[in-house]
Amino acid sequence: MLKDLILRAINTLDKPDPTEQDLVEIENELSAYLEAIATDRISEPIDFEELEHANRLLREVRRERSRRLAEAQQSQQTDKEIEKEENSEHQQPVNVSPDFGDDDTYDPLRKFLSSSHDPEAEEWMDSAEEAFYAGNYQKAIPIYEKVLQIEPGWARAQEHRNEAEEFMRTGNIPSVALPPEAGKAYGKAQSAARVFRYQTALDYLDEAFASLKESGINRWREGESLRQDLENQMQAHEVYQEGLSLLSQGDLQGGLSKVQTAASAVALPEYVDKASEVRDDIAVLNEIADVLNLSGNIPPDKLAESRIKLDSLSIKYGEIPQVSRLRNRMDLVLPSVTETLIEKIQQAKRQGDSASTLKSAKESYTVAIESLTTLQTLQPENPQMRLLRVSIQEANREIINLEDELQRSNQAINAENRFFPRNTHLISKGVRSRFPQDPEVLDLKRSLRWYDIVLYGGGGIAAIIVIILLFFGGRGIARAISARQLALTPSPTVTATITLTPTITPTPTITPTTTPEATETPDYTPTSTPVITGTVLRNLWAREGCYESEEATGRIPIDGVVTLISIPERVFDDLNRECVLVEYRAEEDTVIGYVLLEDLSIP
Amino acid sequence: MKLTDPLDTWLSAGLRDFAVPEAAGSSARVFSLDYPPLSGDYANFPALKVMRPDKTRYALPLFENEIRILDALQDVQGITPTIGLGFLKVSDGSWPAEIAPLTSSLRAEASASHLTGTADLYAPEDIEAFLSELQVRTAEQWLAAIILPRRWEDNLYLRCDSGYTRGEFHRSFTVTDALKAALQICDIIAAAHKKNIVYLDHKALHYYWNEPRQQVFILDWNIGRQITNHNSEEVYAFDVIQFSARALHHLLTGRQAPGSVNVGPNKPEDIQNAPDEYEPIWTYDDHKRLTDDELNVLGEAIQGHYETIQGLAQDLQTLYNQRQSQN
Numbered sequence: 001m002l003k004d005l006i007l008r009a010i011n012t013l014d015k016p017d018p019t020e021q022d023l024v025e026i027e028n029e030l031s032a033y034l035e036a037i038a039t040d041r042i043s044e045p046i047d048f049e050e051l052e053h054a055n056r057l058l059r060e061v062r063r064e065r066s067r068r069l070a071e072a073q074q075s076q077q078t079d080k081e082i083e084k085e086e087n088s089e090h091q092q093p094v095n096v097s098p099d100f101g102d103d104d105t106y107d108p109l110r111k112f113l114s115s116s117h118d119p120e121a122e123e124w125m126d127s128a129e130e131a132f133y134a135g136n137y138q139k140a141i142p143i144y145e146k147v148l149q150i151e152p153g154w155a156r157a158q159e160h161r162n163e164a165e166e167f168m169r170t171g172n173i174p175s176v177a178l179p180p181e182a183g184k185a186y187g188k189a190q191s192a193a194r195v196f197r198y199q200t201a202l203d204y205l206d207e208a209f210a211s212l213k214e215s216g217i218n219r220w221r222e223g224e225s226l227r228q229d230l231e232n233q234m235q236a237h238e239v240y241q242e243g244l245s246l247l248s249q250g251d252l253q254g255g256l257s258k259v260q261t262a263a264s265a266v267a268l269p270e271y272v273d274k275a276s277e278v279r280d281d282i283a284v285l286n287e288i289a290d291v292l293n294l295s296g297n298i299p300p301d302k303l304a305e306s307r308i309k310l311d312s313l314s315i316k317y318g319e320i321p322q323v324s325r326l327r328n329r330m331d332l333v334l335p336s337v338t339e340t341l342i343e344k345i346q347q348a349k350r351q352g353d354s355a356s357t358l359k360s361a362k363e364s365y366t367v368a369i370e371s372l373t374t375l376q377t378l379q380p381e382n383p384q385m386r387l388l389r390v391s392i393q394e395a396n397r398e399i400i401n402l403e404d405e406l407q408r409s410n411q412a413i414n415a416e417n418r419f420f421p422r423n424t425h426l427i428s429k430g431v432r433s434r435f436p437q438d439p440e441v442l443d444l445k446r447s448l449r450w451y452d453i454v455l456y457g458g459g460g461i462a463a464i465i466v467i468i469l470l471f472f473g474g475r476g477i478a479r480a481i482s483a484r485q486l487a488l489t490p491s492p493t494v495t496a497t498i499t500l501t502p503t504i505t506p507t508p509t510i511t512p513t514t515t516p517e518a519t520e521t522p523d524y525t526p527t528s529t530p531v532i533t534g535t536v537l538r539n540l541w542a543r544e545g546c547y548e549s550e551e552a553t554g555r556i557p558i559d560g561v562v563t564l565i566s567i568p569e570r571v572f573d574d575l576n577r578e579c580v581l582v583e584y585r586a587e588e589d590t591v592i593g594y595v596l597l598e599d600l601s602i603p
Numbered sequence: 604m605k606l607t608d609p610l611d612t613w614l615s616a617g618l619r620d621f622a623v624p625e626a627a628g629s630s631a632r633v634f635s636l637d638y639p640p641l642s643g644d645y646a647n648f649p650a651l652k653v654m655r656p657d658k659t660r661y662a663l664p665l666f667e668n669e670i671r672i673l674d675a676l677q678d679v680q681g682i683t684p685t686i687g688l689g690f691l692k693v694s695d696g697s698w699p700a701e702i703a704p705l706t707s708s709l710r711a712e713a714s715a716s717h718l719t720g721t722a723d724l725y726a727p728e729d730i731e732a733f734l735s736e737l738q739v740r741t742a743e744q745w746l747a748a749i750i751l752p753r754r755w756e757d758n759l760y761l762r763c764d765s766g767y768t769r770g771e772f773h774r775s776f777t778v779t780d781a782l783k784a785a786l787q788i789c790d791i792i793a794a795a796h797k798k799n800i801v802y803l804d805h806k807a808l809h810y811y812w813n814e815p816r817q818q819v820f821i822l823d824w825n826i827g828r829q830i831t832n833h834n835s836e837e838v839y840a841f842d843v844i845q846f847s848a849r850a851l852h853h854l855l856t857g858r859q860a861p862g863s864v865n866v867g868p869n870k871p872e873d874i875q876n877a878p879d880e881y882e883p884i885w886t887y888d889d890h891k892r893l894t895d896d897e898l899n900v901l902g903e904a905i906q907g908h909y910e911t912i913q914g915l916a917q918d919l920q921t922l923y924n925q926r927q928s929q930n
Contacts, residue, residue, distance in 0.1 A: 010646045051815040053645045056755040062618045071706040094705040097620040133886060163887075177887065 135179030138216030171219025182211035250320030534600035542593025546579030554591030604638035616761035622703030687750035765857030789916035847904035
């Protein structure tokens with residue numbers, strides 16, 4: 001269908017001189033079809049290219065018709081002009097193809113492109129708009145009125161006239177509607193005001209007002225408001241500067257009062273923030289004074305905090321009287337506070353050293369370290385501080401090591417044989433000996449009990465086995481030797497030496513004769529057994545028997561060296577204490593008697 | 604073959620034609636070409652752009668430039684591609700004056716159909732052969748010509764310029780349409796930048812709106828430049844500013860940014876000496892037509908905040924999406 005229309009349009013246009021009727025027909029058909037496509041009333045798929053050709057050809061057809069109509073209109077106009085001015089040969093050029101009126105329904109741009117205004121009104125309108133957009137409302141208003149006299153229904157002219165009148169009457173002229181020069185100056189004034197160059201801003205504002213006056217505008221509310229604002233700003237700025245000056249002189253209250261006045265006048269963030277800052281500083285000074293005037297002992301941490309704040313304020317304001325007063329007072333109270341603090345540190349250190357659990361030791365050392373920090377703040381040059389710090393740090397380091405030991409032991413015990421956790425035992429040796437009562441150490445020790453059982457039990461059993469082995473081995477060896485000796489008896493050489501034994505026999509015969517001198521027998525004994533000596537551990541009595549119920553034979557002083565005399569049987573007193581027979585040779589006499597074995601030290 | 608109606612003295616919007624003095628006076632004249640091998644099945648006569656006989660020296664480098672650029676951009680959607688090249692030598696008749704053919708008699712007066720002479724035509728792929736002869740032929744009084752598809756669509760200058768619409772172009776060219784067209788122009792410029800080409804001559808007069816395809820077409824690349832130094836970011840940024848101040852500002856507000864190069868027969872040096880920053884000045888109509896966001900983007904664009912066309916396109920897409928969501 002569309003293709004047919006396209007071909008018909010081409011044929012029509014191809015004719016040397018197509019009739020108006022042909023052109024109208026094909027134009028109507030094409031426009032009706034294209035409108036139906038545009039409004040989705042045709043469902044058949046349309047090729048883009050065909051659609052483009054149809055649009056293009058519709059325009060060609062219309063163009064041909066427009067040319068003919070424009071030609072006819074121009075001829076008529078020329079005729080009229082000829083009638084009016086017979087000698088005029090001037091032909092007005094055609095700038096726009098003619099409008100076809102209300103039947104031209106398809107053209108989507110017709111509504112805005114068609115000009116239905118009176119040419120004279122249009123001319124005036126152009127001038128009015130020019131003046132309006134130049135901000136020259138005084139000039140624009142009467143021109144708009146001329147436009148409206150010719151065309152009272154021209155809405156845009158009415159609207160702009162009203163706007164211009166409103167601007168003139170109320171002075172409410174937005175910055176974008178200002179005359180260009182005034183707008184520029186106003187922009188500069190605003191920029192200058194933003195960077196606190198108030199005087200420059202005022203100068204620019206005056207410039208803007210001057211431009212407005214040239215354009216016949218005497219009221220401009222936004223500008224007046226800015227002027228008022230600038231003046232306020234300037235006054236507030238002055239007061240603020242006075243406030244800063246007072247602050248630098250140390251008059252905090254006076255300075256705060258001025259700054260606060262400036263802030264309440266213009267509410268600039270800078271002023272508000274400064275007022276708040278000074279207020280806070282005054283509050284801090286009062287707080288420090290409260291701390292320094294505390295009755296009784298001043299807590300060292302509060303004093304340290306106050307000192308930091310005071311130093312900070314001193315840097316900020318210099319040595320103003322309020323700061324100096326507080327510093328003097330602080331210097332007075334400082335020695336007693338530091339002394340107390342050092343005592344506290346030492347006490348905490350001692351508590352840590354004697355703590356029975358890791359936790360309490362650690363807590364004590366932490367208290368000591370914190371107190372040291374406070375001391376550092378209060379009196380950095382204190383002579384005791386360095387020693388204290390070193391000792392506390394060492395102790396704390398040891399606690400950390402022990403904690404680490406305990407932690408590693410707990411980890412190791414899970415990885416080791418539960419009956420023989422040798423590594424755990426070795427790792428935890430230090431912590432077990434330092435904190436035997438610590439709950440965690442106790443847990444660990446419980447876990448290690450099998451180790452002791454296995455170690456000592458096993459050792460005991462091994463020792464018994466060794467003893468048994470030695471016993472039986474010794475007996476075996478002895479028997480073997482005996483058997484060997486027996487086996488060796490027939491040897492003539494050895495027999496000969498044994499034969500000599502009977503030759504001694506006469507000696508016993510002497511024994512009876514010397515019976516009264518039997519006391520010499522002991523002299524003989526030492527030759528066969530070693531002499532055993534001991535040292536008496538206390539002053540004591542040698543007795544005739546064992547021990548206290550028997551009669552004393554002599555006194556032996558402490559450190560006296562006695563000789564043990566062999567007795568056939570071991571003797572014990574009533575309390576089952578063993579006694580030995582000793583001889584003590586004093587300078588004048590010899591004491592022989594029984595003493596308790598426990599009173600002797602035998603090397 | 605026959606040269607017929609002039610195409611450079613008038614423009615159309617909807618079903619009406621307008622004489623446009625701004626289009627006249629350039630380095631070339633443009634006529635409709637009646638040559639059946641290039642007219643297709645539906646009498647779609649192409650346009651022939653021929654250098655002005657009295658300005659050949661000025662026109663020659665511009666023609667050569669345009670031919671090379673069009674060759675490089677042959678596949679880019681939205682450009683008006685070369686469909687032929689040629690040399691013309693007029694033996695009889697004189698070139699018609701710049702007259703808009705808005706009446707039958709003016710049409711006859713403006714037509715070049717009475718010219719006679721010789722034409723040597725080249726296919727677009729014979730560009731090197733054509734260019735190799737360009738200097739010599741021009742010296743021998745031949746006039747170089749480029750054959751292009753004729754742009755029959757609505758010219759965006761007419762659709763948006765406040766001089767034609769009396770500030771009421773919101774009825775014919777909505778902000779949504781303007782943003783859509785601007786985005787498509789950005790795509791074309793981005794494609795050109797990718798091939799190291801800058802357009803520079805951004806004026807609404809050079810853009811056409813194809814209603815059936817909802818597509819912008821752009822023509823006249825003779826002031827454009829091929830950039831040989833790959834690190835010339837500032838040249839691309841300058842192209843973005845020129846687009847913003849002249850075309851985008853025009854599409855959105857009905858007028859170019861104050862201080863930008865006016866619509867007319869612009870010379871390369873006019874563009875090169877143009878400012879690289881423009882102060883945003885908004886009127887009541889602007890405030891009525893555009894949102895604050897749109898004013899902000901446009902203001903930043905003409906002040907040179909966008910260094911790449913992609914950056915500007917991204918913000919325009921956001922504005923377009925906002926408009927779409929309001930509909």
